[in-house]
Amino acid sequence: MENKNLKPKANGAALLPFIVFVLVYLATGIILNSMGVEMAFYQVAAPVCILPAIILAFIMFKGSIDDKFNDFVRGCGDENIIIMCLIYILAGAFATVSKSSGGVDSVVNFALSLIPVQYITAGIFLISCFISISTGTSVGTISAVGPIAVGVAAKGNLPLSLVLGALVGGAMFGDNLSVISDTTIAATRTQNVGMKDKFRANIKIAVPAAVITFVILLIVGKPESEVVLDDLNYNFILIVPYLFVLISALAGMNVFLVLTSGIVLSGIIGIFTGGLTMMTFAQNIFEGFSGMFEIFLLSLLTGGLSYMVSSNGGIEWLVEKIRSFAKDVKSAEISIALLTLLTDAATANNTVAIIIDGPVAKEISRDFKVDPRRSASFLDTFSCVMQGIIPYGAQILIAAGLTKELGTLAVSPVQIIPFLWYQALLAVFAILSIFIRFADPKDKWDFENDVPLSENNINAK
Template sequence: MEDGKLKVKANGAALLPFILFVLVYLATGLILNARGVEMAFYQVAAPVCILPAIVLAFIMFEGTIDDKFNSFVRGCGDENIIIMCLIYILAGAFATVSKTSGGVDSVVNFALSMIPVQYITAGIFLISCFISLSTGTSVGTISAVGPIAVGVAQKGNLSLALVIGALVGGAMFGDNLSVISDTTIAATRTQNVEMKDKFRANIKIALPAAIITFVIFLFVGKPTGEVVLDDLSYSFVLIIPYLFVLISALAGMNVFLVLASGIVLSGVIGIATGGLTMMTFAQNIFDGFSGMFEIFLLSMLTGGLSYMVSQNGGIEWLVQKIRSFAKDVKSAEVSIALLTLVTDAATANNTVAIIIDGPVAKEISKDFKVDPRRSASLLDAFSCVMQGIIPYGAQILIAAGLTKELGAAAVSPVEIIPFLWYQGLLALFALASIFIRFADPKDKWDFEKDMPQVQ
């Protein structure tokens, strides 16, 4: 968020607004949780929690009100923030239209029909991987596949915690990798890299972890009772929009064109198959926009606050402290990983963690010549690791809640944690990539032009 032309003086006190934001977020969740409120960390929206931090920034930073307001608005209107917000709403529209037309149900039923029942736990993991990769939402994946997973566990006399662990692990796989996930959008825009390039760097870490997890579930997730699945009707044509978005984004097509085309394609197919009408198509586009309002607003407010903090030396102070620890690329990447883990543990929101840590990671990237594709990959991977294991995160809370709602023996979030093998393996491979360097992009990064070197 820094201009890059005027070097600001390091000032640790300038970080107080960000610290206040995290403390308000954390304290609100802890207090509500102590009172027995369900989904305690998500009862007060993040944009509301950041308001005290913005007020503090206006009070403590020097300058006139007009000057401070101009700085705040300049940060809100930063090019990367606006691009990020526009991608959010298009991704929301695509996900909503595709789901309403029946795409998610078709993907789930298609996958279930292809998987032998003796490997159903591994199948739940695989289905969750594909759904989350296609839709970009771990919470949405858990909500869609969760009832099936609980039913399968009951019918097959399987450990419910084991099956839920497979479900959550698969959901975090796509949350980390999907080109339309809000974490991917935030990570790529804050580091100024292409989605396809971040995907290529990330897949080298996530895929080995997913493969090993899948193999483990093949052996330990076999049902001991008979599993009879209900009607598994599906329409392959409804799966096409997801495949189109995934393939075209990875092929390098402009992300706005990818998502706009995906929305139109989903609408045309939905109308042709009877899942949508012209009216409901239009309504679902707006519903998708509305569903992204919270993260849209939070990104803008955080962008404004981040710019003010940066202009007053907060980011520079934090980077200097990290610089005193980091001596090379490896230790700099470890710093990014640790910063992301701590921030996500405090906020219980991986997108928020990336938005907060993104500007710092970008400065670390410049100082220590960390490839921005790597910093984006590390931000996303480690935020998803922490988000996927904290028992007060939305993903595990919703998954555990489903067991109670669907009449099964209730499983607590803590009981699920020992079965979150994918998240553990993802952390292991991400750390290994720092010291062994097997996930580095093949081409070098031009730090002066802030783009890959032209061969």
């Protein structure tokens, strides 16, 4: 029987199923877009697009059907994949329960009540940053804050593209940093690092980009006419669950305990304030589970396919090719960045890009001694950079679509791109961190045991 612990022989042909998956995903979006279908890249779910790739893997790889099926199931049942999927559904439940209790509306109105109207564009950026880092979803943030942003732009005679650029930038800030974002979950699990450790590595890149963006928006985003906002009703207690999840996760509490506690806290507060009943609380938990079904299923299927591709030498071949380019830590990090940018551009989904590239990044990390906290940060950062600027990505499509739905002057996705300053600055600081090591974690990584040295020392005691 073949020893699965032995490194497989490099085989470039084994990557063909992954290439088929990306091509099917890309071709479907392009064809539907040419037919005038809105949100073309999101009409056919990713788990459906991956099925031809899985079928091809079963056909082309050697061995009996039973052996190949066992490999596939072994990949689906990988510990990191299962943990990732469980975190997804808990994060979905927390986001849904908190939103249904009125938490998102309270956060938006509370923030707007604090921001002077002459700085409203910068304020939209800040609100989007906080909503997205609290809820873990850029799309949800744009959907929640977008109508307010469009209304503010109209009242203040502001360039609509500028305001939407600020909105999308803030949404991508939290998508990249949030401890309950699906991109963070995927990046940390594939690289086997803690969420707080990845956050610490990431924030050194994201915060300078956000601060500069905020300053620019303060200067150029002043309204030309007076902005009068409607009554901003909020209940501060509804904001507490978001603060609890953010603070407790960063403090190092177990993520399952964090999210479960957050769900219970949101439910209790929602029932207490009248936004929920016991019945709607239970229904919202399941609705949150259901909302994560697509990414849950995709993670399982991708895990199975990835194991089959890896077992047949596909990942090893790709790593060998990268080895021929990468000579040290810096060039290895550049390789991870480029791979992530290309994959996200092809799939128009930053979580999918991370799930695909995660195993390759982990191999590069081991081979070139790239700190896994850095590789996790790079996977998340560069996938969010690309996702936040492609005109066919969900974030920009939804932002542009709001201008049509709300009856204002329609803005095309391409018109928003010149105002996506945060994403551009995020890429700049991420690249700078390769050559000027200001974002490196302070404690070194123990590559033999795959843990931080500080953690290894604690365990030894």
